[in-house]
Amino acid sequence: MTLGIWLDQATINIEVRAAERIRQEYAAHLEDALGAGTSEQTFVTELGSAAAANADFIRTYLTLGEVSLLDAHRGPLHPRWLWLYGLLSFCCVTLALFISPVRSLLVAALMMAGLAFWFWLRAARRSGRLSTRQAGQLCWDAAIGISGLGLALAFGQISWLLFSFTVLTGIGVRRWRKLRLDHSTSDSGRAA
Amino acid sequence: MKPQEQLRMLILAVLERQPEHGYAIAQAIKARSEGLLTAKEGTLYPVLHALEAEGHIASAETEVGGRVRREYRLTEKGTGALARLRGDWKKQISAVGAVLGSGV
DSSP states (O other), X not given: OOHHHHHHHHTTTBOXXXXXXXXXXXXXXXXXXXXXXXXXXXXXXXXXXXXXXXXXXXHHSOBHHHHHHHHHTTGGGXXXXXXXXXXXXXXXXXXHHHHOHHHHHHHHHHHHHHHHHHHHHHHHHHHTSSOXXXXXXXXXXXXXXXXXXXXXXXXXOHHHHHHHHHHIIXXXXXXXXXXXXXXXXXXXXXXX | OOHHHHHHHHHHHHHHHSOEEHHHHXXXXXXXXXXXXXXXXXXXXHHHHHHHHTTSEEEEEEEETXXXXXXXXXXXXXXXXXXXXXXXHHHHHHHHHHHHOTTO
């Protein structure tokens, strides 16, 4: 087996940029090993299981499926969604008003906080503090979290609150970890 | 301590001295352990990348003798993690020593 074949298996379903980085590092390692007198065959044999390496890389890097999902999540940051957010806020506040004016105020405050967060995300993306994927993911997580909290406040449904927090702490946190490296990989410069 | 945890500790310990690239890390582990320990390249890079994702190490591409290499360095968070791992390791060693008795 050659290193190329091993890498093909080790980078299955890994995001393109991350896969490229993995390939470069292994190629550089092989170059050093060849320089030290190791043959490519020995090097590849000592690498071990490509499937196990792939499983480990998938825990660290975004998969192709996650990338397409995240890229689809960029949508909510576009200003065209503001009208929908406004309509949703209006509906939530009106519904809550039927139940209790205090709840209605709380929901309105929550929606305002959500709107402020949305503007902050856009600013953070523009300034480069967050990558587009990070901002999109945060926006998506916040939309789920705020919707859950809004519904919980409006209707006293604690299950919605639990659902939103489960989503945020489960899928969101795991993907956020991967996104941190995705961001640093895309921004890491070349030191002389 | 699981083998992967041990490898994490060894990598952090190597990087504590100075920033290194992947090949040099593997060589340092082998040399310092006088050949007893080897960081298989197949597992070395997944662990390196995971450590970077967790913020324990950081990396940047550098030129070494005309070749481009990704160099890893320990972060402040990584220093703390290494201290914790060293503590865990010492506890395990003393626990095993206590079970084995004075004959070892």
